[in-house]
Amino acid sequence: MSARFRPAHADAPWATLLVAGAAVLVAILLLALPLAAVFVEALRRGLPVAMAAIVEEDSLAAMRLTLLVAAITVPVNLVGGVAAAWAVAKCEFPGKRLLVTLIELPFSVSPVIAGLVFVLIFGAQGWFGGWLQAHDIQVIFALPGLVLATLFVTFPFVARTVMPLMQEQGRDEEEAAATLGASGFQTFWRVTLPNVKWALLAGVLLCNARAMGEFGAVSVVSGHIRGETNTMPLHVEILYNEYQFAGAFAVAALLALLGLITLAAKTMLERAGRRHSRSAT
Amino acid sequence: MSATLASGGPSHVAPVPGLGLTLGMTLAWVGLIVVIPLAALAIKPWELGVAGVVQSLADPRVAAALGLSFGAAFVATLVNLPLGLLLAWAIVRLDFPGRRALDGTIDLPFALPTAVAGIALTALLAPNGWLGAPLMAVFGWQVAYTQAGIVAALVFVGLPFIVRTVEPVLRDMGRDAEEAAATLGATRPQALGRVVLPALAPALLTGFGLAFARSVGEYGSVIFIAGNMPMATEIAPLLIVIRLEQFDYAGAAAVGLAMLLLSFAILLALNLLQRALRRGRR
Numbered sequence: 099m100s101a102r103f104r105p106a107h108a109d110a111p112w113a114t115l116l117v118a119g120a121a122v123l124v125a126i127l128l129l130a131l132p133l134a135a136v137f138v139e140a141l142r143r144g145l146p147v148a149m150a151a152i153v154e155e156d157s158l159a160a161m162r163l164t165l166l167v168a169a170i171t172v173p174v175n176l177v178g179g180v181a182a183a184w185a186v187a188k189c190e191f192p193g194k195r196l197l198v199t200l201i202e203l204p205f206s207v208s209p210v211i212a213g214l215v216f217v218l219i220f221g222a223q224g225w226f227g228g229w230l231q232a233h234d235i236q237v238i239f240a241l242p243g244l245v246l247a248t249l250f251v252t253f254p255f256v257a258r259t260v261m262p263l264m265q266e267q268g269r270d271e272e273e274a275a276a277t278l279g280a281s282g283f284q285t286f287w288r289v290t291l292p293n294v295k296w297a298l299l300a301g302v303l304l305c306n307a308r309a310m311g312e313f314g315a316v317s318v319v320s321g322h323i324r325g326e327t328n329t330m331p332l333h334v335e336i337l338y339n340e341y342q343f344a345g346a347f348a349v350a351a352l353l354a355l356l357g358l359i360t361l362a363a364k365t366m367l368e369r370a371g372r373r374h375s376r377s378a379t
Numbered sequence: 380m381s382a383t384l385a386s387g388g389p390s391h392v393a394p395v396p397g398l399g400l401t402l403g404m405t406l407a408w409v410g411l412i413v414v415i416p417l418a419a420l421a422i423k424p425w426e427l428g429v430a431g432v433v434q435s436l437a438d439p440r441v442a443a444a445l446g447l448s449f450g451a452a453f454v455a456t457l458v459n460l461p462l463g464l465l466l467a468w469a470i471v472r473l474d475f476p477g478r479r480a481l482d483g484t485i486d487l488p489f490a491l492p493t494a495v496a497g498i499a500l501t502a503l504l505a506p507n508g509w510l511g512a513p514l515m516a517v518f519g520w521q522v523a524y525t526q527a528g529i530v531a532a533l534v535f536v537g538l539p540f541i542v543r544t545v546e547p548v549l550r551d552m553g554r555d556a557e558e559a560a561a562t563l564g565a566t567r568p569q570a571l572g573r574v575v576l577p578a579l580a581p582a583l584l585t586g587f588g589l590a591f592a593r594s595v596g597e598y599g600s601v602i603f604i605a606g607n608m609p610m611a612t613e614i615a616p617l618l619i620v621i622r623l624e625q626f627d628y629a630g631a632a633a634v635g636l637a638m639l640l641l642s643f644a645i646l647l648a649l650n651l652l653q654r655a656l657r658r659g660r661r
Contacts, residue, residue, distance in 0.1 A: 109567065114473055121469030122481060124462055128535060129484045131509065132499040133491065139502050178408030181401040189398035200409050203417070206642065208596025209493075210616035211635045214623065215416035218423045223628050225419065249412050272395040282397035311492025314598035318620060331494040331599070338498050338603065347502075350495040357490035365483070 136354045139347035151337070151345030152352060159325040160333035160349075166241070167316075167329060168309040171248045175305055179256030180298070184286070187264035188272055198261075204253040212250040213318025216243055239321030244329065247315035252305045259301030263294050296371035300364050307360040311353055420639070423632035435630045436637055440609055441618065445637065448615040449645075451526060452594035455533030456541075456587055462534070463541025463586060464579070470542070471549045485542050488535055493599025500532050501604045524606035529614065532600045537590030544586035545579055552578055581653050588649040595642050 109117075140148050151157060182201055186194055204212065218224050220237035230237060237243050271293075275285040291298075313331040320327045328336065330353055337346035424432050435441070469475075470482050488496065504511040504522040514520045522528045556578070560570040598616040606612040615638050622631035 114475070117465065118469055118473050118475040118478075121466050121473075122477060124466060125481050125484050127510070128462070128538060129487045131503060132496060132535065133487060135499045135502050135509065136495060139499075174408075178404065178412075181404040182408070184397060185401040185405050188395040189402070191398065191402060197405065197409065200413055203413055206592040206596075206646065207417075208598065208616050208619075208635070208638060210598050210619050211420065211596065211639065214619055214631055214635050215420050217623060218419040218628055218632055219416060221623075221628065223626055246412070246416075250416065253412055269395050273393060276393035276395055282395075282400070285395070286397070307490060311495070313492060313494040313497075314616065317598070318623065331492050334494050334498065335603075343502075346498060350492075350498060353492045353495050357487075357492065357495075361483070361486055361490040364486075 136351050140351040143344040147344050148348035151348040156325045160328045160330045164310050164330045167244050167248050170245050171309050172306050176256050182257045183261040183264050188269045201257050202254050209314030212315040213247045216246045238319050243319035244316050247319045248309050251315045252308045255305035256301035259297050263297045296367050300367040303360050424629050427629045432633050435633045443610045444613050444615040444618040451529045455530045456591045458534050459537045459541050466542045467545040485539050488539050496600040497603035523604050528604040532604050533594040537594050540590035541586035545582045548582040584653045
């Protein structure tokens with residue numbers, strides 16, 4: 099090997115160095131610097147100021163609301179996503195491709211439109227606005243609106259991570275289980291779920307990160323009432339617009355940490371998934 | 380039992396159960412969260428009547444906002460094509476210290492909430508920011524609060540889409556074709572331009588479509604850096620928000636519907652282009 103000439107397709111060392119250097123430069127300028135800016139700006143006036151902005155009353159209320167919205171939306175999209183993946187990957191029915199297209203549709207819809215559609219239905223001048231007002235039910239500018247808008251933008255995450263894997267694994271094992279007399283639920287719990295658990299977890303993580311970090315869609319339906327309908331990203335916006343930059347970046351740093359943890363966990367889960375599929379074959 | 384096994388065609392395998400239940404759940408889930416709400420978007424504008432919709436969209440502010448959203452998304456995605464290719468190449472083909480760290484940073488824009496990215500980019504590119512100050516001092520360029528700032532934010536948002544669609548194709552491609560080209564006497568630029576790039580073209584197009592679709596509708600990372608001046612730096616999603624605040628629901632829906640139809644038309648065109656590319660290669 100060492101006696102071989104440099105293969106014809108390989109680049110000169112200086113070219114490799116140049117390309118690697120350019121790539122690293124792009125990554126630093128475009129990707130790492132914005133992240134660094136969040137933490138530097140958060141700590142600009144010292145850790146105590148940053149901490150004070152995080153444990154302040156309205157900020158804690160925003161955190162509670164963000165956790166609540168995620169706790170409702172993630173399970174709904176988890177169950178829906180798994181059911182869809184099962185139907186598409188393990189069964190036959192007409193219109194499958196249309197269904198898959200519809201499931202992925204929310205990814206190409208603007209978050210603002212995701213909020214808008216629910217205002218059109220439930221807002222004061224929306225389809226059910228009058229009826230809701232007459233019955234004193236508030237959807238828009240309240241928790242249900244935040245949940246609906248978040249459900250829309252996080253809709254495809256679980257389905258999209260689990261469905262390709264389930265399709266790849268085929269239906270032999272499920273058919274064998276069914277032939278041996280297992281019920282649908284038994285087959286799911288004992289055969290299918292163990293095969294896709296890592297991908298499923300990664301999908302849930304991504305769904306959760308987006309649910310907690312969503313801005314555009316919830317901004318449309320929130321009403322921006324401090325301490326009541328402000329999620330964490332909306333709280334960042336309010337602080338920023340009030341020129342409380344240290345506070346805005348402190349809460350933003352917390353959200354950035356959530357993103358970083360999600361990213362690290364996703365990488366670990368992908369590795370676990372690869373190990374799993376290697377040991378299975 | 381043994382008789383059925385002996386005659387053994389696939390028709391004797393029990394079908395996987397649960398179609399009724401899971402399909403029912405799926406249809407309820409898709410219907411309530413995606414289909415009915417989008418139907419509302421398609422129906423609501425027409426409360427104004429056809430003439431009213433036309434009048435609502437004929438507002439020069441609408442044309443300016445749509446032009447800005449689609450134009451900035453197009454420019455940013457175009458910028459991202461070579462940048463994404465460069466990063467994917469470095470991750471797949473090169474071996475250097477820090478390659479894995481580089482790989483890890485690519486997904487940052489996916490993971491960072493858009494509002495966080497928005498204020499971070501504004502802080503960086505503002506006239507007194509880390510990047511904004513030197514750009515101002517050396518070139519006299521102001522990026523934040525101009526259309527250039529919007530493009531910069533969309534470059535950040537769209538970059539991982541290109542890298543992550545090109546990367547697996549580049550990995551699967553191997554180096555055989557390049558090696559063959561080199562053996563046949565092609566220079567390195569020839570091999571890259573005529574062998575590698577055409578093979579990556581479909582993936583680049585897919586990445587372009589994904590990044591473009593995301594950039595057109597982007598709100599959180601743009602709104603802080605945009606300046607938001609009507610006719611100049613006001614993006615279409617912001618115009619929707621403004622119309623909603625004025626209780627012009629139908630007008631807001633008209634802009635939203637126009638945005639969606641335009642971007643679907645562009646995605647469809649990209650799809651057709653990609654099919655033509657694939658056929659051409661065969």
